[in-house]
Amino acid sequence: MDIAPDRRAAREAARRRHARRGSVVAAVSSVVVLGGLAMLIVSSPGWEDVQRTFFSWEVFRDSFPDVLAGFWLDVKLFLVVEAVVLVLALGVALVRSTRAPALFPVRLMATVFTDVMRGVPVILVVYLIGFGVPALGIAPDWLVQDPIYLGGIALALCYTAYVAEVYRAGLDSVHPSQRAAALAVGLSETQAMRHVIVPQAVRRVVPPLLNDFISLQKDVALVAILGPQEAFRVAQISAASDFNFTPFLAAAMLYLMVTVPLARIVDRQQAKARRRQGHVVAT
Amino acid sequence: MSATVPVLEVRGVTKSYGDRAVLRGIDLEVGEHCAVALIGASGSGKSTLLRCIDLLEEIDDGDVFLDGEVITDPSCPAVGVRRRLGLVFQAFNLFPHLTVLQNVVLAPMRSHGVPRAEAEASARELLGRFGLEGREGDYPDRLSGGQQQRVAIVRALATRPRALLLDEVTSALDPELVGEVLSLVRGLKEQGMTMVIATHEMAFAREVADEVCFLHEGRVLERGDPARIFSAPEQPETRQFLRRVVETGRL
Numbered sequence: 001m002d003i004a005p006d007r008r009a010a011r012e013a014a015r016r017r018h019a020r021r022g023s024v025v026a027a028v029s030s031v032v033v034l035g036g037l038a039m040l041i042v043s044s045p046g047w048e049d050v051q052r053t054f055f056s057w058e059v060f061r062d063s064f065p066d067v068l069a070g071f072w073l074d075v076k077l078f079l080v081v082e083a084v085v086l087v088l089a090l091g092v093a094l095v096r097s098t099r100a101p102a103l104f105p106v107r108l109m110a111t112v113f114t115d116v117m118r119g120v121p122v123i124l125v126v127y128l129i130g131f132g133v134p135a136l137g138i139a140p141d142w143l144v145q146d147p148i149y150l151g152g153i154a155l156a157l158c159y160t161a162y163v164a165e166v167y168r169a170g171l172d173s174v175h176p177s178q179r180a181a182a183l184a185v186g187l188s189e190t191q192a193m194r195h196v197i198v199p200q201a202v203r204r205v206v207p208p209l210l211n212d213f214i215s216l217q218k219d220v221a222l223v224a225i226l227g228p229q230e231a232f233r234v235a236q237i238s239a240a241s242d243f244n245f246t247p248f249l250a251a252a253m254l255y256l257m258v259t260v261p262l263a264r265i266v267d268r269q270q271a272k273a274r275r276r277q278g279h280v281v282a283t
Numbered sequence: 284m285s286a287t288v289p290v291l292e293v294r295g296v297t298k299s300y301g302d303r304a305v306l307r308g309i310d311l312e313v314g315e316h317c318a319v320a321l322i323g324a325s326g327s328g329k330s331t332l333l334r335c336i337d338l339l340e341e342i343d344d345g346d347v348f349l350d351g352e353v354i355t356d357p358s359c360p361a362v363g364v365r366r367r368l369g370l371v372f373q374a375f376n377l378f379p380h381l382t383v384l385q386n387v388v389l390a391p392m393r394s395h396g397v398p399r400a401e402a403e404a405s406a407r408e409l410l411g412r413f414g415l416e417g418r419e420g421d422y423p424d425r426l427s428g429g430q431q432q433r434v435a436i437v438r439a440l441a442t443r444p445r446a447l448l449l450d451e452v453t454s455a456l457d458p459e460l461v462g463e464v465l466s467l468v469r470g471l472k473e474q475g476m477t478m479v480i481a482t483h484e485m486a487f488a489r490e491v492a493d494e495v496c497f498l499h500e501g502r503v504l505e506r507g508d509p510a511r512i513f514s515a516p517e518q519p520e521t522r523q524f525l526r527r528v529v530e531t532g533r534l
Contacts, residue, residue, distance in 0.1 A: 177372065177376045178376065178378065180334075180339050180372070180376065181372060181376035181377075181378070182368040182378075183339060183361075183362075183365060183441065184339065184365060184368075184369075184372075184439075185365075185369075185390035185394070185438060185442065186362065186365045186366035186390045186394040186395070186442055187362075187388065187389070187390060187393055187394050188394070189360045191393050191394065195389060195393060196378055196389075199380050200378075200379065200380050203380060227474060268524055275285075
């Protein structure tokens, strides 16, 4: 057709105009909303006090090295607890997914464990383990002397329960025909689990697992109540000594530096999972 | 009756799901190098029978014998039986997280203890023989339906089963892809593979099978030589079923 190129050009021009208008609107509305918000805060009667106590550059500069050192403890704790949780939670999920009658007591324990740990606030578990276990007087000295161990155990217990449920949803999402196929080629139930069902389940739950990682990375600050000198605790001490809250800002920034990149990884993984699900089988 | 023991023998097998009786006393014999075709409407029990033979479903009553040995006895280890049988599913059921080659070598390596190099060599040889060379490293979702089903058949053959159970292996395929899978099964028959074939492809059943069994509401209503069943069915239900099949253009 002769008119086709013209019409296509006109259509593309219209589309470009539309897109340009969209970005202009977005820019203007961002400036108005964010600018208005900033104006509101800055013009508030208490702003000068807030600026002095929360955004003091001198205090930030002086406290940052100590907070950073404390944050390093958070990172180490996070990494260790995370590794423990990934393994333990898969164990709990597998136990809950089995139907063998002999495993009934273990299955019951796993169910009670997840129900209790998921139902109690993390901070309570940290308290109970952190102060209750030493009080029993049966724990070895090394465990009781450094509160970081008990705090880590409390976090690991809570997150094992969360992550076990994530794994279990993944295991349930693998279609029964995969198990049937695995058995039909001659694998045992255990082999079918290990080589066919678990690998598919784990792949599917990577995005929700990363979400729980982000929560854990923040919740490590809860061990502060037991006394270890991690970022939040260091900031607290520093703030208490010179009545300036800027160290908290330093700690918040450090957490963000880890959690924001993690959040972007989650987004990318989720987008990838969506693409995979939408992937049409080539025929 | 011949003196030799049949490879597979089904005696009075019944199976219900709750109140619904799916198999109401099935008898079947499959001799060495024989192919038995199971035909019948959807829901007549073809798939359930195959799943019961492969011990994926527990039967309620009756016996299944493999090479003269009762395999449906609860004391008989199911894994050992399934290792001696191959089952191919209507929906392929390939392992989507494994490549074609890994799909094929998984069972030989894990359940038969074949060393990796040996398992891979024979898998490549089998895949090549069925026109799948060059696809070893692909994941199943990169293949056409026909190719996926051929991989599934190779996967079932990789453990050198005594008998192959085919559960409507072309029913999930686009019409133009049915041929490539059927010709593969035809080739297996020529090589003397013992098979039980549940199918809706009547022309194929007629050509390949040594015996055709018509299943109706969980019973073998009629059985016999394919030529006879398709040209002169005795039972009214068989006639009616075949007439419907002819109307839909499958024969």
